[in-house]
Amino acid sequence: MHHIRYFLAVSETLNLTKAAERCNVAQPALTRAIKALENELGGELLRRERALSHLTALGQRMLPMLRECYDTALAAKMVAASIRKGETAPLSVAISHTVPLERFGSMLRELSRALPGLQLTLRRGSANEVAENLRSGTAELVIAGPLDQTWSRLDTVPLFEERLGLVVSTTHKLASRKEVEFKELSFETLLINDGCELVDELRARLEANGIFNTAAHHVGTQEDMLTFLKAGLGVAIMPFGMVGTNGICRIELKQLNLARKVSMYSVAGRQRTIAGATLFNLLRAADWDFDTGTKQ
């Protein structure tokens, strides 16, 4: 780890003497460490030209990865230091309306067990809203389907995939069917969650399959969607993973062939909190290979 720290100091100062001073180490030791790192990475990282010293192409290429590694090690240290009595561990998470929280129940339980000072703030929002939460720092971590964002600092960790299909109330006339074709939907009232990340994609798919002017109800949250579904106000096309079996059933929609990836988003290079870093690794390490409807 100290090799990487020395190299990062060199990359910032471009001066071995200054870098050694900054790291509080003798210059020969710093030089040896850089050499060792160069050995590991298989090439020179630094072109030593006194006042004109600069990173080589390899050094430039490796710099972001090395910085990330260093941050990872720092986070590992920070997370391990136990929280003193009475200290709090705040964490703010934003989750899109369409992602069910139950999926994360066991991880949140572990987090709160391991960090007694945990103070969790959970926000719900549309894809755009949670993305904005992340950008502004109102949320440290975001969990959502695909975000329509081209932000270079957006760090995306895919968690799991969910297949989409038709969902109806168990009392609905289609409930006994194994699969349904698009054209059958032209007689149904559709329930549309305007907060869903895939709402535009779904509209396009419906139109491509000849469904234009179907009657529709609009909701803004998944909970309301489920209530509408169970009350028999209509049918919905939604991620299968969302749906508990209670009062509701999932039916294949032929030719839909659509899945969505649920990912965890954070901001690269932004300092994490203890709770944030712990949850980040907990979710990355977790086995998400459960029944998300992806397996046929």
Added chain:
Amino acid sequence: MTEPKLSDILEDSLVRCRNLDAPLADRLQAFANELRRLGPRFAAAVDMLVSRLAECGAGATAPKVGEPMPAFLLPDDRGRLVRLEDLLNEGPVALAFNRGHWCPYCRINIDALARAEEEIAAEHRHVAAIVPDRQKFAVWLKSDAKAPFPVLTDMDNGYAMTLDLAFFVGDELKHMMVSSGWDPSASQGTDNWMLPIPATFIVGTDGIIHARFVDPDYRTRMAIEDLLGALRSAT
């Protein structure tokens, strides 16, 4: 048909070496010999890596006997967050850093630790393995050896890095490993191609290291007798 990869060709040898009724060192050596016979180019690249690591003193600066073992908070194979102090509350512990479920030497090592478990537990001592593999793969490694002890996930080798136990594999061996069927990126969930140096620390309930085994040659591991002896004398 695609050509079988070196890892596939060696799977039978691996199972045979793993199941040998012999000391751990002999089982590891038997597999290393098989690899040299069936994949001489790969074995040569490994020799190069090991001498490179030895030359730059990799692992030498890891925590030493008499020093405190640095704290950690890592998820285990059941998704539970485990602290070093939680483990020490139950008695002295052997922390075994391993490279991952894909590594034949680690599979043999974990198997040997699992075989020693009865003896270890009888003395109220414990084992915990630490790998950079994610939970699913930690579970695989554990069940491959029917290991009763926890296998902890050290994401991105973050903890190993703080102990100066992680190194970059380097492009040459990386390409060779991928084509041979040993690719840790998927199980690690990152493609930074960093691996831990397999190391074993025997830590007493006071958090002090009683014994350690660190060798940049990942084909050698702490002998089970040494591990048992050190665990026994630790308090």
